[in-house]
Amino acid sequence: MRIALIAHDEKKADLIEFAKNRRDDLDHFELIATGTTGQRLIDETGLDVERMQSGPLGGDMQIGARVAEETCDGVVFLRDPLTAQPHEPDITALLRICDVHNIPLATNLASADAVLDELVFELEGEDGKF
Numbered sequence: 660m661r662i663a664l665i666a667h668d669e670k671k672a673d674l675i676e677f678a679k680n681r682r683d684d685l686d687h688f689e690l691i692a693t694g695t696t697g698q699r700l701i702d703e704t705g706l707d708v709e710r711m712q713s714g715p716l717g718g719d720m721q722i723g724a725r726v727a728e729e730t731c732d733g734v735v736f737l738r739d740p741l742t743a744q745p746h747e748p749d750i751t752a753l754l755r756i757c758d759v760h761n762i763p764l765a766t767n768l769a770s771a772d773a774v775l776d777e778l779v780f781e782l783e784g785e786d787g788k789f
């Protein structure tokens with residue numbers, strides 16, 4: 660199963676903290692991330708992460724394509740709700756395509772834990788207990 664991890668700059672520290680706290684669970688998934696987020700995850704958590712382009716350069720769209728292909732099973736996207744982003748249309752498109760394909764999507768820390776709990780539960784069903 661594959662999970663996408665994305666955070667805007669103001670939320671990157673929160674995502675790193677989340678990934679550190681949930682490292683043992685995240686280790687069981689294939690992880691993809693937008694460029695800068697992915698590099699920070701690799702450097703600061705040691706998780707194995709496939710990096711896309713940076714968000715403003717198309718990374719959200721690359722992750723959206725994975726969702727559309729149904730090769731991404733969940734998205735944690737810690738958006739900054741207080742800062743305008745130059746690539747807002749791409750962000751909206753990613754959120755939309757998650758809804759089109761009914762992919763679990765968390766846009767804040769509280770729901771990130773809930774989404775990951777659900778995906779862990781599904782993975783345990785597929786693979787037996789970790």
Ligand SMILES: O=C(CO)COP(=O)(O)O
Pocket residue numbers: 665666667668692693694695696697712713714715718719750
């Ligand atoms: O802008 C982003 C998501 O919309 C995140 O991109 P980066 O991870 O490259 O900062």
